[in-house]
Amino acid sequence: MGRYVRVQAFTMLYSRVADRKKMTSAGNCTIPGCFCECPGPTDGFLYNLYYFERADVKEIISRVGILNVFDIYHACQNVPSNLGQEFNHPSYGLTFIQNRGNYNLTYPDERRTMFMLISLAKYEDGENLVDVTYSESKLDRGLGRTNDYLIPATWLEESEVPRIGTIGLTYSVDIFANILPRARKDLGFEFLTHKECIADV
Ligand SMILES: [Zn+2]
Numbered sequence: 337m338g339r340y341v342r343v344q345a346f347t348m349l350y351s352r353v354a355d356r357k358k359m360t361s362a363g364n365c366t367i368p369g370c371f372c373e374c375p376g377p378t379d380g381f382l383y384n385l386y387y388f389e390r391a392d393v394k395e396i397i398s399r400v401g402i403l404n405v406f407d408i409y410h411a412c413q414n415v416p417s418n419l420g421q422e423f424n425h426p427s428y429g430l431t432f433i434q435n436r437g438n439y440n441l442t443y444p445d446e447r448r449t450m451f452m453l454i455s456l457a458k459y460e461d462g463e464n465l466v467d468v469t470y471s472e473s474k475l476d477r478g479l480g481r482t483n484d485y486l487i488p489a490t491w492l493e494e495s496e497v498p499r500i501g502t503i504g505l506t507y508s509v510d511i512f513a514n515i516l517p518r519a520r521k522d523l524g525f526e527f528l529t530h531k532e533c534i535a536d537v
Contacts, residue, residue: 339389339391339392342387342388342392343392343395343396343399346382346388346396347396347399347400350396350400350404350405351404354531356524356528356529356530356531357371357372357373357409357524357530358372358373358374358379358380358381359381359382359405360380360381360382360383360405360406360407360528361374361379361380361381361382361383361384361407361409361410361417362374362380362383362384362407362410362415362416362417363375363376363377363378363379363380363381363383363384363386364376364377364379364380364384364415364416365379365380365409365410365415366414366415367409367410367414367415367512367515367517368512368515369517370409370410370515370517370520371409371517371518371520371521372407372409372410382396382405382407383407383410383416383417383418383419390419393419394419397419401443401445401446402437402439402445402446402449403445403446403448403449403527403528404445404528404529406418406449406452406528408452408456408520408523408524408527408528409517409520409521409524410435411435411453411456411507411520412435412464412507412508412509412515413433413434413435413506413507413508413509414509414512414515416433416435417435418435418437420433420434420435420436420437420506422434434506435506435507436467436504436505436506437449437450437453437504437505437506437507438502438503438504439502439503439504439505440501440502441497441498441499441500441501441502441503442499442500442501447497447499448494448527449527450497450503450505451491451494451497452523452526452527452528453465453505453507454487454491454492455492455523456507456519456520456523457507458492459516459519460509460514460515460516460519461514462508462509462510462511462514463508463510464507464508464509465487465505465506465507465508466505466506466507466508467483467484467504467505467506468483468484468485468486468487468503468504468505469483469485469502469503469504469505470485470487470501470502470503470504471501471502471503472498472500472501473485483504485503487503
């Protein structure tokens with residue numbers, strides 16, 4: 337199937353798919369207790385590069401909006417998903433895929449996705465929001481780009497998140513034990529129209 341057809345088919349049909357978490361998984365999940373139920377290399381769909389190329393996924397996201405297809409179960413970099421950036425780790429000489437995102441707060445869906453991630457950081461231990469940039473930070477504007485913008489605690493109220501500028505952040509979890517699959521599942525229900533799917537009904 338050609339690329340264009342694949343993008344068109346996904347764009348037309350995604351809203352009909354009841355099992356959103358599988359549709360937006362990357363497969364290859366190694367997180368203990370993860371609710372994605374996609375441990376195999378051919379599991380998952382949208383973020384499984386076995387089925388879609390990065391360019392296709394970017395096109396799909398631009399058409400349907402990130403909130404419709406965000407993979408909250410693999411928000412951290414432990415399982416590559418959400419089209420994170422590839423980068424070479426200087427110490428190991430390996431290519432990692434880091435689940436970094438840029439969220440334009442002018443757009444309601446990107447703003448809400450960013451809010452979902454800072455909500456997740458509230459539950460999971462460790463320093464989860466790393467290399468944070470904010471285009472409207474006085475420090476950023478005055479002294480060039482910095483990557484240590486501290487998201488104000490007031491932003492934990494969604495109404496307090498500004499409607500201007502772009503936040504860039506990497507959601508990070510150092511060890512598997514800090515991942516709370518249940519919290520991710522709950523956020524999927526609250527923000528991403530996930531729901532329980534009953535097979536063979
Ligand atoms: Zn998973």
